Amino acid sequence: xxxxxxxxxxxxxxLAKRLARLKHEVVVIERDPQMxxxxxxxxxxxxxxxxxxxxxxxxxxxxxxxxxxxxxxRGDNSNLMAAQIARARYSVPRxxxxxxxxxxxxxxxxxxxxxxxxxxxxxxxxKSWIVEEPFASIETYNVLEGGEL
Amino acid sequence: xxxxxxxxxxxxxxxxxRLLAEGREALLIEKSASAAGELRQLFxxxxxxxxxxxxxxxxxxxxxRADVVAAVTGEDEDNLxxxxxAANSWGVQRTIARVNDPSHTWLFREVGISGTVSATDVLYNxxxxxxxxxxxxxxxxxxxxxxxxxEATLTHRSPSVxxxxxxxALPPKSNIVWIxxxxxGMLVDGDTVxxxxxxxxxxxxxxxxxxxxxxx
Numbered sequence: 625x626x627x628x629x630x631x632x633x634x635x636x637x638x639l640a641k642r643l644a645r646l647k648h649e650v651v652v653i654e655r656d657p658q659m660x661x662x663x664x665x666x667x668x669x670x671x672x673x674x675x676x677x678x679x680x681x682x683x684x685x686x687x688x689x690x691x692x693x694x695x696x697x698r699g700d701n702s703n704l705m706a707a708q709i710a711r712a713r714y715s716v717p718r719x720x721x722x723x724x725x726x727x728x729x730x731x732x733x734x735x736x737x738x739x740x741x742x743x744x745x746x747x748x749x750x751k752s753w754i755v756e757e758p759f760a761s762i763e764t765y766n767v768l769e770g771g772e773l
Numbered sequence: 774x775x776x777x778x779x780x781x782x783x784x785x786x787x788x789x790x791r792l793l794a795e796g797r798e799a800l801l802i803e804k805s806a807s808a809a810g811e812l813r814q815l816f817x818x819x820x821x822x823x824x825x826x827x828x829x830x831x832x833x834x835x836x837x838r839a840d841v842v843a844a845v846t847g848e849d850e851d852n853l854x855x856x857x858x859a860a861n862s863w864g865v866q867r868t869i870a871r872v873n874d875p876s877h878t879w880l881f882r883e884v885g886i887s888g889t890v891s892a893t894d895v896l897y898n899x900x901x902x903x904x905x906x907x908x909x910x911x912x913x914x915x916x917x918x919x920x921x922x923x924e925a926t927l928t929h930r931s932p933s934v935x936x937x938x939x940x941x942a943l944p945p946k947s948n949i950v951w952i953x954x955x956x957x958g959m960l961v962d963g964d965t966v967x968x969x970x971x972x973x974x975x976x977x978x979x980x981x982x983x984x985x986x987x988x989x
Contacts, residue, residue, distance in 0.1 A: 677849070677850065677874075677877070678874075678876070679876055699850065700826070700854070701826060701848070701850035701851050701853065701854040702850045704850070704853070704854055704857075705849065705850040705853050705854070705877075705880070708853075708880060708884065709880055712880060712883050712884075713879075713880070725826075725827060725828075727827070727828040727829075728826065728827070728828070728854065728858070731828075731857075731858055731861055731862050732857075734861065735857070735861060
């Protein structure tokens with residue numbers, strides 16, 4: 625699979641390395657060259673320094689033939705915008721945005737943008753671990769529970 | 774009419790000034806507490822400190838009863854999310870976004886944001902008009918009827934110089950309304966003879982602007 629990852633923070637870098645190890649074709653787009661150190665040596669990814677909201681950067685990353693686009697910068701809004709560009713302009717089959725604000729994530733889920741909310745996932749998994757229940761699916765963890773913000 | 778403006782930079786400030794001067798109910802949302810403090814000196818209680826992208830701020834600002842939400846921050850991604858949340862979560866009918874990078878304009882239209890304003894596009898269009906039109910400059914478009922007010926300065930090469938207005942084959946429904954000649958304004962009738970150096974103001978349908986340009 626050809627996967628484009630926008631944002632080489634802790635999440636993006638960890639994901640890139642895992643996918644590259646499985647021999648997937650991984651392109652990492654990152655605005656800040658210093659962040660690329662997280663990938664370490666011999667990571668096997670293609671690196672593009674630039675803004676993943678710009679068409680020329682996305683095209684250089686080969687977005688027209690990408691199977692999957694992951695937006696994992698630290699900015700919820702950048703991620704949501706990039707994911708929507710990937711879907712609307714380039715028809716990337718699978719898009720995913722990291723969105724820290726659960727309410728924002730819920731609204732964009734309704735618009736068909738697959739969002740992962742790290743804090744909900746973490747809290748949900750910790751709870752499962754504490755009460756010694758089996759770990760559940762992303763969808764189970766990835767939703768707000770009654771009245772929660 | 775209740776208008777919510779998100780982003781207290783220069784654009785947001787001038788917009789607020791105009792809205793309040795026209796007696797409209799308006800609220801300005803600014804993320805930075807220090808900037809919001811300064812804005813409160815200008816606009817008093819019509820300033821809310823908070824992140825306009827967050828549901829809690831939107832609830833407090835009263836997005837649910839807003840007629841218009843204008844997102845005018847310097848970041849396209851923030852403006853996009855404000856407008857999408859306003860329309861989809863709160864049912865706001867009119868959403869307007871400032872688009873800083875014109876290459877993003879299509880996305881704002883694609884997701885149904887009612888209006889986009891790109892300063893770069895506006896300036897570029899003005900420059901382009903100056904370049905392509907030569908001596909005819911559109912002064913403004915009257916929105917309802919596709920009528921443009923255009924200004925033209927006649928040179929010795931203008932084909933209309935020396936002719937009476939009634940003898941010009943002007944485009945349908947267009948009219949030369951006023952001439953500035955030797956620093957004096959004059960109204961125009963069919964017998965007015967055009968001269969080199971005349972500055973004309975004419976009304977023309979947008980689609981006939983090019984034709985008018987040829988005739989003048």
